[in-house]
């Protein structure tokens with residue numbers, strides 16, 4: 078490939094809306110261009126990288142017996158009605174009608190379509206287990222598309238689905254998938270963690286995420302510094318708080334004036350008490366109506382854990398407007414005493430004495446609040462966020478670390494959720510009909526490539542791992558119009574392609590400095606500089622993008638060593 082012939086529209090400046098490095102660099106390196114919010118065109122260089130990720134995924138899926146299929150991106154509403162998700166999925170599902178007024182959606186995921194295929198085409202236990210996968214475009218009308226193709230609305234996903242007759246077989250495939258995922262992300266040169274995860278709207282009851290550690294990530298994970306416990310923070314368990322014995326004196330309830338002191342900081346500073354003396358009351362909206370969640374003043378409430386404790390379908394923080402309108406209470410002074418809502422409290426709150434809460438009255442708080450005497454709590458459970466340094470629940474000595482990361486893959490055991498609702502049944506060896514047990518497994522292709530940039534870049538640009546690089550080597554002739562240089566460059570180019578090294582030849586008439594800059598921005602692992610001075614001595618110069626190291630190799634004899642140098646990077 079000659080540089081002058083391939084569309085690589087590099088830019089000096091990053092787009093104004095780009096917040097994260099990978100988005101900036103993908104646009105600057107001419108890999109992607111935005112067409113509409115969260116919708117991108119992938120240009121030649123970008124596509125070369127995405128194809129690399131896809132190929133690695135394909136190889137590893139095939140390795141564990143996955144069979145590739147290609148399902149439609151447009152899906153009929155009827156299938157989604159059968160699973161119950163047509164109503165449940167919400168606004169991320171892009172719905173539309175065809176000319177005959179029939180309803181469709183653009184698939185955000187493919188459980189319904191694949192379950193339909195399996196129920197129509199698999200009848201007997203003899204045909205199971207089976208794993209089917211595809212690499213395909215999804216559409217999710219994300220609330221906040223951002224970060225380029227990392228959180229797009231249209232994006233490419235590898236999604237796999239497995240079908241089984243027993244739990245045991247499901248777990249076996251799940252574990253093979255987990256291993257294949259680890260292989261995939263390792264081959265992509267990523268540093269990642271497999272963490273326990275919540276299963277979200279996909280459903281099911283057992284799930285892990287593969288999270289690439291990066292400060293720009295939208296997810297947080299908690300992991301132990303001593304054992305192998307690692308979990309999405311949404312799910313990271315807090316250790317049971319130590320028992321506290323009742324203090325000698327239990328105060329009575331008392332109203333105190335806290336004029337214009339609304340936040341935890343303001344109230345605790347004003348009353349000169351530590352934050353952990355306060356009980357925080359947070360109101361959520363659910364399909365069961367409004368509920369109140371209680372955590373200690375110095376803790377954050379965890380909506381995912383709360384949702385589990387409440388046992389509701391959905392849960393979102395209630396707006397100030399809704400709170401004032403529905404229960405007529407002043408935000409900033411909310412408290413659990415006498416509130417007419419179901420109350421769910423964190424374990425720590427149940428061990429608090431003489432605490433302080435809002436009084437459900439403007440400019441007023443209550444002191445001397447006793448959990449068992451004054452509060453009518455429906456359920457107590459672990460509903461707080463863990464913090465860095467908390468003790469690990471799984472081992473005696475470990476402390477939790479909390480780090481940001483990017484979720485690149487997600488695996489679930491779905492159980493019978495879809496097979497029961499959609500009647501995907503098989504005949505067992507007794508001739509009895511039974512629902513098929515399912516697993517599902519996703520990887521974001523573009524997000525994986527973007528995550529690789531987040532982990533591998535410097536001020537000059539991208540530093541591709543060799544496995545994902547759009548080209549592994551770029552030849553930089555000092556002066557392409559010089560005959561000696563021209564013929565040497567072409568010889569290297571031809572030899573390298575023959576040796577299987579995808580090579581770009583920078584045939585442009587620009588200064589060498591400008592060519593270097595572009596090569597560095599594009600992140601090509603190896604630059605090969607061809608100049609007269611070195612050629613005179615029978616040498617060419619190799620410069621490595623990652624380490625910045627240079628070395629001279631003899632020309633043409635040592636060109637054959639280049640694949641080995643690359644494979645050692």
Ligand code: ATP
Nearest residue numbers: 226227228229232234484485486487519520521524
């Ligand atoms: P997130 O929590 O980031 O929205 P998700 O839990 O909705 O992800 P899944 O439904 O499990 O994601 O999808 C499988 C994979 O698809 C994810 O692990 C991620 O790599 C990728 N993915 C999901 N949403 C997007 C998106 N909007 N843009 C790019 N990739 C995505």
Ligand code: MG
Nearest residue numbers: 169217219277
């Ligand atoms: Mg999502």
